Amino acid sequence: MSPVSCGMSPGGLPPASLLAVAAAAALAVAAVAAWRRPRPVREVLFFPSRPCCLEALLAEAAAPGAPARPCPCPLPRADTSLSRLVRRLLSARRSLDLCIFSFSCPQLARAVHLLHRRGVRVRLVTDAQYMGLHGSQIGRLRHAGIQVRHDQHSGYMHHKFAIVDRRVLITGSLNWTTQAIQSNRENVLVVDDAACVKPFLDEFERIWEEYNPANYSFPKVSN
Amino acid sequence: MSPVSCGMSPGGLPPASLLAVAAAAALAVAAVAAWRRPRPVREVLFFPSRPCCLEALLAEAAAPGAPARPCPCPLPRADTSLSRLVRRLLSARRSLDLCIFSFSCPQLARAVHLLHRRGVRVRLVTDAQYMGLHGSQIGRLRHAGIQVRHDQHSGYMHHKFAIVDRRVLITGSLNWTTQAIQSNRENVLVVDDAACVKPFLDEFERIWEEYNPANYSFPKVSN
Numbered sequence: 444m445s446p447v448s449c450g451m452s453p454g455g456l457p458p459a460s461l462l463a464v465a466a467a468a469a470l471a472v473a474a475v476a477a478w479r480r481p482r483p484v485r486e487v488l489f490f491p492s493r494p495c496c497l498e499a500l501l502a503e504a505a506a507p508g509a510p511a512r513p514c515p516c517p518l519p520r521a522d523t524s525l526s527r528l529v530r531r532l533l534s535a536r537r538s539l540d541l542c543i544f545s546f547s548c549p550q551l552a553r554a555v556h557l558l559h560r561r562g563v564r565v566r567l568v569t570d571a572q573y574m575g576l577h578g579s580q581i582g583r584l585r586h587a588g589i590q591v592r593h594d595q596h597s598g599y600m601h602h603k604f605a606i607v608d609r610r611v612l613i614t615g616s617l618n619w620t621t622q623a624i625q626s627n628r629e630n631v632l633v634v635d636d637a638a639c640v641k642p643f644l645d646e647f648e649r650i651w652e653e654y655n656p657a658n659y660s661f662p663k664v665s666n
Numbered sequence: 667m668s669p670v671s672c673g674m675s676p677g678g679l680p681p682a683s684l685l686a687v688a689a690a691a692a693l694a695v696a697a698v699a700a701w702r703r704p705r706p707v708r709e710v711l712f713f714p715s716r717p718c719c720l721e722a723l724l725a726e727a728a729a730p731g732a733p734a735r736p737c738p739c740p741l742p743r744a745d746t747s748l749s750r751l752v753r754r755l756l757s758a759r760r761s762l763d764l765c766i767f768s769f770s771c772p773q774l775a776r777a778v779h780l781l782h783r784r785g786v787r788v789r790l791v792t793d794a795q796y797m798g799l800h801g802s803q804i805g806r807l808r809h810a811g812i813q814v815r816h817d818q819h820s821g822y823m824h825h826k827f828a829i830v831d832r833r834v835l836i837t838g839s840l841n842w843t844t845q846a847i848q849s850n851r852e853n854v855l856v857v858d859d860a861a862c863v864k865p866f867l868d869e870f871e872r873i874w875e876e877y878n879p880a881n882y883s884f885p886k887v888s889n
Contacts, residue, residue, distance in 0.1 A: 460682035466689030485861035489869055491821060542851075544839070598714060598849030601839050614855065616767070616824050616839065626821030628765075628873065632837065632855070632862060638708035639855060646712055650851065 483635060484611055486531075490629035492524035497550050500526060504533045505557050524631070525624055528613070529554050531633055535607045540647045541567045542602035545576070545618040552580035559589050567591045568650050570600040578620075592654035600650070604643055612640045706858060707834055709754075713852035715747035720773050723749060727756045728780050747854070748847055751836070752777050754856055758830045763870045764790045765825035768799070768841040775803035782812050790814045791873050793823040801843075815877035823873070827866055835863045 498514035532539065532554045539558055546552065546569060559565045567584060571593040574581040585591045594600040604614035615631035617623050634640070721737035755762065755777045762781055769775065769792060782788045790807060794816040797804040808814045817823040827837035838854035840846050857863070 459686045463682050463685040463689060466686065466693070470689070483861075485859065487862060487865035489865070594851070596849070598845070598851070601846065601850040601852050603839050604853065614838065614853065616826050616837075622821070623824065626819070627824040628817070628821070629824050630827065630837065630866070630869070634857075634859075634862065636708065636857075636859070638706075639710060639857065642710035642712070643853070646853070 484633055485636075486527070486633040488524040488527055488615075488631040488633070490524050490617060490624055490631070491626055492526075492624050493521060494518050494625065495521040495523045495526055497526060497529055500529060500533070501550075501553055501557060504554070505560075525550070528631060531607065531611065531613055532558065532605065534611075535563045537608050538564045538606075539566075540606040540609075540644075540651075541565070542569075542600070542604050542647060542650065543567065543619050544570050544599060544601045544603055545573045545620050545623075546580050546584075547576070547578040547620045548624060549580065549621075551619045552584060555584060555589070556587050559584075559587060565589045566647075566651060568600060568602075568647070568654060569593050571595060572599070580619075592651060592656065594654055595659055602646075602650075606640065606643060606647060609644060610640065611635045612643050614643065707856055708859075709750070709856040711747040711750055711838075711854040711856070713747050713840060713847055713854070714849055715749075715847050716744060717741050717848065718744040718746045718749055720749060720752055723752060723756070724773075724776055724780060727777070728783075748773070751854060754830065754834065754836055755781065755828065757834075758786045760831050761787045761829075762789075763829040763832070763867070763874075764788070765792075765823070765827050765870060765873065766790065766842050767793050767822060767824045767826055768796045768843050768846075769803050769807075770799070770801040770843045771847060772803065772844075774842045775807060778807060778812070779810050782807075782810060788812045789870075789874060791823060791825075791870070791877060792816050794818060795822070803842075815874060815879065817877055818882055825869075825873075829863065829866060829870060832867060833863065834858045835866050837866065 496514050496516050496518040498516070499511050499520055502509070502511055529550065532551070535558050539555065541555070546567075555565060555567070567581070567589055569581055569591060573579065574591075574593055581591055602614075603616065603618055604612065606612055611633060612635070613631060613633050615629065617627075617629040617631050623629055719737050719739050719741040721739070722734050722743055725732070725734055752773065755774070758781050762778065764778070769790075778788060778790070790804070790812055792804055792814060796802065797814075797816055804814055826839070826841055827835065829835055834856060835858070836854060836856050838852065840850075840852040840854050846852055
């Protein structure tokens with residue numbers, strides 16, 4: 444039996460062996476790639492959320508590594524839907540794009556403000572009719588230097604979504620109000636699937652441009 | 667060189683060849699499995715939706731194959747966010763689980779009613795305070811024999827999600843009202859990712875049991 448007929452290449456290596464080695468190498472590469480690929484983000488949060496103290500979480504985000512001062516409030520430091528939502532927001536390193544119909548929760552406003560102070564580019568779109576309601580955090584965030592834009596329509600800007608670092612989408616039924624967080628049945632979905640995130644990114648940019656103050660119209664005032 | 671040393675098994679087949687054949691077969695099986703696997707459902711709908719006529723879509727769903735009667739309304743038969751949402755609902759074959767805060771859109775109610783008539787098991791959870799508002803479709807659907815349950819809390823049952831055949835999740839900011847569909851900026855996300863669908867299925871079952879009328883409490887009336 445010649446070397447070729449028994450599976451040897453003219454150079455000495457059998458083609459079948461080569462194929463096997465190549466297949467094994469391909470499988471190994473695929474396995475390593477799968478192992479190194481970050482796990483997809485899929486998290487669902489339901490509300491109402493149990494009351495909890497977020498001071499330690501916010502303090503750590505404001506000054507990482509600094510000794511934590513104990514909070515005198517009686518609330519537990521617990522893993523709740525609200526604390527998980529805040530953690531997701533605080534994970535932003537470069538950008539946070541917000542489209543929030545009603546925003547009156549002081550804790551979420553503190554998280555957003557903190558990101559702004561940390562140099563994260565925060566852009567906030569909201570609803571013109573709801574941003575002026577009692578308890579709204581929009582004025583405070585705008586005062587802190589965060590860019591805010593709003594609609595000028597009779598319909599509501601009713602979205603409630605956030606995009607962290609143009610990569611992670613946080614969306615659902617939850618308005619960012621204490622009432623919704625503590626009393627309502629609500630959901631928030633957190634995903635990094637590009638097929639979901641990309642359309643929301645595009646929608647945000649569309650709205651951001653449409654609500655550019657340069658496009659605002661004001662009723663004419665007669666002299 | 668013995669047959670074994672040149673890569674032949676004692677039975678005559680070279681182990682390297684066997685490995686190559688096995689690897690090729692495994693790759694072929696994986697390729698066929700990937701080809702046969704249904705494409706994942708990822709759809710994002712934004713609102714407001716252009717006005718459109720849904721008569722043909724609903725008529726076809728009510729009597730598949732029957733000759734379509736032309737609709738006299740002036741609206742176009744167009745592919746819009748609303749028509750896509752209705753199509754997703756009408757794709758239900760076995761079950762439709764609904765958790766809808768505010769439900770007053772007649773077209774969506776017709777789609778739900780149609781599914782019920784077609785034998786799809788429809789269960790509807792809604793908000794006690796909103797289900798009695800003017801224009802609500804809840805009474806009509808209940809009257810048609812659809813099972814409806816509602817909360818008894820002061821907080822809102824503020825979810826707006828649907829699960830088709832326990833497999834496809836439809837969720838977002840959109841209340842099922844004509845105002846929201848035609849005038850608001852809203853989003854609806856459609857996904858079949860089990861990591862997203864399963865928690866919503868569980869939440870639905872939790873709420874369905876919690877809102878069982880056997881658990882309703884009524885204020886005592888003194889004689």
